[in-house]
Amino acid sequence: MPKHDSPALPGNEDVGLYVLALQEVVDINSTTEALRPYTDPAVAKKWREELESALPKGYRFVAEQQLIGLLLLIYASADVADDVRFVSTTSVGTGLMGYMGNKGATTARLVLGDTTRLVFVNCHLAAGADKTALDRRNWDAAQISQRTRFDPIEHLTEESQPSGEYISDADFAFWVGDLNYRLQTIPGDDVRRLLMLHTRNESIQSLKDDSATDTRSVVSSATPDDELDPSEDPASLQTTLTSLLPHDELHLQMKHGKAFHDGWREGPIAFLPTYKYDVGSVGVFDSSDKKRAPSWCDRILYRTRRDKLAYDARVKEAREAKKKEDEMQANGTFAVADDDDILYDYDPDADGMEGNDDYDENDGYDETNDGVLRVTTKEGFDDEIRLEYYTAHQRVLSSDHKPLDAVFSLKYDSVVPELKARVHAEVAKDLDKAENEGRPNVTVVVDQHDKTTDGSQGVDFGDVKWNQVKHRTLTIANTSRVPARLSFLGRPSDGGEPSGIAPDWLRVKLNDILLSNVSTGTDPITLVPGETASVELEIQVADLGLVRELNDSHNHLDDTLVLRVEDGRDHFIPMRANWQETSLGRAIDKLVRIPEGGIRKLQHQRPDRTKSRDIRFSAPRELFRLTEAIEELGIRIIAEWDMIAPESEVAPWLQWPGWPFDQTCWTEWMGEGWNRAISEACDALDSDQSLTASLPAGMPAMQRLYVLANLLVMFLQSIPEGLIDENLWHQIDHYFAENDKTKRKSTEDEQRTALQEILSHSPSRNISFILLLTLLERLLQETASTSAAKEPATPTSPLAKVAGGTLQRVKGTFARGSAASQGEQARAALSRIFAGVLFSEAAGESKKSHGVQDRRRVEMLELFLRKDATG
Structure with a gap:
């Protein structure tokens, strides 16, 4: 790709997304490349550098995926980049042994504005002009469709698939690359001679690369004074192309339900075949001994979500008709005598497969006269897409293929995060209010023990010494409109099993009744609306094993009571206390190092390590x-x-x-x-x-x-x-x-x-x-x-x-x-x-x-x- 002093790509800053799909960036015919277990990132880096030098300023890198010779690059303008989320890329190899990467596809999925899924497929299908090669191309395309998985985006919709999303989940999908479909049942020499009439020097001068006017217009050998419509002029290029396209394998496979028949579209072809040319030439088809027939190997297809759904509906309708016919025959409703007596003639390989035909209003599509397709996305938003142009570039001379480009205009709804959050909060508030009015609910109030305690942060016992008993109280009030059944649940332990409603250092009384510290929980009590219950909490640390753990900071007086309200929400009541260190539970060699003033003098201090080793007393x-x-x-x-x-x-x-x-x-x-x-x-x-x-x-x-x-x-x-x-x-x-x-x-x-x-x-x-x-x-x-x-x-x-x-x-x-x-x-x-x-x-x-x-x-x-x- 040559460097440009100024941006030379079509559309300039008016383009929101640039998608570059390349094939054969390395020599895929090389056995070494085909069998290499990794992809050389240097190739992709080189193409990225060249592309970024040609892009207008402000474009941001979105995605990259390489598979040996296949490379897919996506960039977004500054305005669009902020709307791009959930980017997922992958690749599928269909080459040697059905999995190698010398053939296959690189794919990318992205979501615009949290509303619109876009999928891009860059493929290189099997080559060859015989029937076996054609079948292999169809197989390659099916494998790519079936094996491509993108990361799931579960929170966007409940219909998201946990195992990943498919190409068919896209709202707008674009399938591009060297599909390698050829022209059937027409000799290559005849095609070459027919097209030579339009590739002479005096005509080819009108083919100006990257010119939307020239490349999208019909190139004709007629004189400028000729006022005939190109479609009616037998000598025009359009007439020639119209005579060749019925022999195009891709159109035939789509028509007969063999490949790309499930809703895929293609813009009008008004350009010369893209393959095969002499490298370095303009309009000179293969002059080697093989003299390969010209073909439209390189294509850009696209499909909307509505296209896919309409195809699925037609297939379902045909299958139901076939099922009904089989049931009628089984019941003896009518006898099949000859073809004229057949009520339903169902061919599963062909029915519902006319995916490439022009859609009209009877097909259920909403296509305006100016070519705009209106689509309802998977998220329920109304989007529009329109093919602006679709053309090939004859003046690119570095390959035996002529590259294609197409420009689509896409109108999509974009979720405004701030507005979405505000609306979501308001809706959630209304839903919660409506739900809570019919659900039991209680309010837990930590009674203030003194002016220093703050019940909003849970129960705080303050400083706790060994064997000291302290009390705190809670008040539980039924603040709902229905009776509330409540109980204390067993807390989960490290192993995941319940371990009692409270730790051993805490005793719980509910309405003056001591609750057993059972693992599963207590028996429920019922509070009618407006009724209250009193909970008394008593803390006491007497166990010497626990004392040792607290002294060594291997344990803490910090836990949570779990109050279960049946059919309501659980309440988690934090409890904490500040352990006062004690000389109990300490080893002799530590006791003789405690200075005058006692262990309490060292509370929360970090004594100098050298001093802490000094023996201060002959005995504790x-x-x-x-x-x-x-x-x-x-x-x-x-x-x-x-x-x-x-x-x-x-x-x-x-x-x-x-x-x-x-x-x-x-x-x-x-x-x-x-x-x-x-x-x-x-x-x-x-x-x-x-x-x-x-x-x-x-x-x-x-x-x-x-x-x-x-x-x-x-x-x-x-x-x-x-x-x-x-x-x-x-x-x-x-x-x-x-x-x-x-x-x-x-x-x-x-x-x-x-x-x-x-x-x-x-x-x-x-x-x-x-x-x-x-x-x-x-x-x-x-x-x-x-x-x-x-x-x-x-x-x-x-x-x-x-x-x-x-x-x-x-x-x-x-x-x-x-x-x-x-x-x-x-x-x-x-x-x-x-x-x-x-x-x-x-x-x-x-x-x-x-x-x-x-x-x-x-x-x-x-x-x-x-x-x-x-x-």
């Missing part, structure tokens, strides 16, 4: 503070007991040897306010505040002690790897096993020394262990001295039995024994309690081995607690 500061507070409070209670307790009341450490860490001690005290007290104590621990001051002022001293004892047990139990981890315990257990095997058993002092040597390998754990032992030994000493100084009176409880000495609680009764016996029971009880919280569980232990391990852990603690008693 929280353990220092807990043991100190419990020891101080416990000693004071023990000291005051002899002074203020009635003679008839039994000391709790005599009733429960594991006092104050035995859970049975706490049972009668764990009433209202217990959870709040232990939560506040933990919060004081995390924020480095006074533990005793954090407890309610009116709480009895004994209850305060029990709260702190409970918190200590939980703190130790929450350490993920245990205060004595698996590695230390493995060494301790190995020591016990080896000591059991020796003939000379080690003394208790020797055992304690050996165990302390093992524990010293982990200083922070060793010191933590010593802190706990110191607390227990001090409490044992105080309770032992009190028991020795004052024997308790006979208990008033009917479950108590009296014997000599001190009181001992055995299976709900008390027995009097010695002070030394009471001390041994206390050491054993405390050892059992803390053996269950200090040690990590070794993975893979058998049931028998687990029992041995538990016994040895208790023995180890008893060994250390007997130190003062025996020392």
Whole structure:
């Protein structure tokens, strides 16, 4: 394509779309090209550059599709480009073995203004002048029609096909290219001699390439003074063409229903055949030895949606007529004697196939006298199309084909996005209003807890600490005109299955009834119009596994309640809370790095990584503070007991040897306010505040002690790897096993020394262990001295039995024994309690081995607690 100093394409800026369809941009007769598994993009790039240099300024690239030698390029003017959407391109190979790309088609689909589908097919069909080649051309065309699929555009219409759109779905389709149809039943030499009369030098001078006047007019050998109409002049080119066109294969195949018979049209042919010329010549047909017959191989066909529908209607009508005829014959309505008696003569290969005939008003087409076709598009809009001209260009000398071009004027409706959105919104609003008036609907109001909460964003519990209980409420009102049945649905889990109506940290009450956290959902309740229901939400984080996840940011207090309204819309109620980090659930090596001020001081901070590795304390500061507070409070209670307790009341450490860490001690005290007290104590621990001051002022001293004892047990139990981890315990257990095997058993002092040597390998754990032992030994000493100084009176409880000495609680009764016996029971009880919280569980232990391990852990603690008693 030669470069132009100025745009040289027809129509200039008046053209909205330029579609360039090329064949044989590479040598398709080359085996290498035909079998190449890819398409060389350099060829398309070269043609794009040349075309863009010739186009007027402002045109935008729309689509490109190449298949070996086939290339389809589409450009749009600035005005039209904004209307182009849903561009889809594809190709179909029909060459070697029926699929190679040396023959076939490149296709493109685009939508103008959201209203009008355009399809462009650029083809190169099978060559050859024999009957086999003709059949292969028809087969190629059918394959292209059947195998071409464009991307679906489902949202434009409900009729869109999910698997893709076909050529037949177009509102306007254009099929162009080297169709290769020849002239039948007429010798090539005769055609050549006949056309030579019109291609002599004196006549060919009137053929000016790219001239709409000359190329669209009939070229005649008559003198300028001849006033005869070209169609009536036997010597005119038009007369010659009219005599040749009845032999055109394409027209014959369309007429007989073999190809392009399903509504395709072609403009009037008023130009010389486009094939085959000597390269570099004007109007000189093939002068080689083969002397191929001139033919109109290159064509531009087009079809409207209305053309296709009319063809389908005629075929359907013919088939129904045939079906009716067959039914009449089967019923014996009439007998077929000869051709004159046949009521319906149906030929499925020919009936309804006169697709190339001129359409008139009886065919159901709306074609005006000026050639304008009016079409109702698939989207229901009224469009118009008109063929402006259709011609060949003799002065293009670089090929043995003469190129064609046609100009169509298309009038289409275009959707204005802003107007469409506004109309759509108004229609949707009206539809919603009409629909909602007949559907149940509820309004969910998040009750304002305080001035800082905003119910418009869902339920916000604010800051939530461990074991803290907070409440929020919702009001559900039936604001529709019909009764509403509503229920809470199970939330989908990661696996897609429902996982309960609420997370484990949330309890839901509906009208003061606690809802079961079932996976599928709750039973529905009915609200009549204007009726309301109250929902109470209670949050509490107590599970230590969840606490660890929240501390490590592996989980969040963020979820959604799903309220289902039958036959109405679902309501999604967001719930969130701001987790306050706690020292519970943290490893020893992290606890010893928490600075003064507690873990709460680091909330939402990003400490320097180098500083975060510094060990600040020899043991967790929280353990220092807990043991100190419990020891101080416990000693004071023990000291005051002899002074203020009635003679008839039994000391709790005599009733429960594991006092104050035995859970049975706490049972009668764990009433209202217990959870709040232990939560506040933990919060004081995390924020480095006074533990005793954090407890309610009116709480009895004994209850305060029990709260702190409970918190200590939980703190130790929450350490993920245990205060004595698996590695230390493995060494301790190995020591016990080896000591059991020796003939000379080690003394208790020797055992304690050996165990302390093992524990010293982990200083922070060793010191933590010593802190706990110191607390227990001090409490044992105080309770032992009190028991020795004052024997308790006979208990008033009917479950108590009296014997000599001190009181001992055995299976709900008390027995009097010695002070030394009471001390041994206390050491054993405390050892059992803390053996269950200090040690990590070794993975893979058998049931028998687990029992041995538990016994040895208790023995180890008893060994250390007997130190003062025996020392």
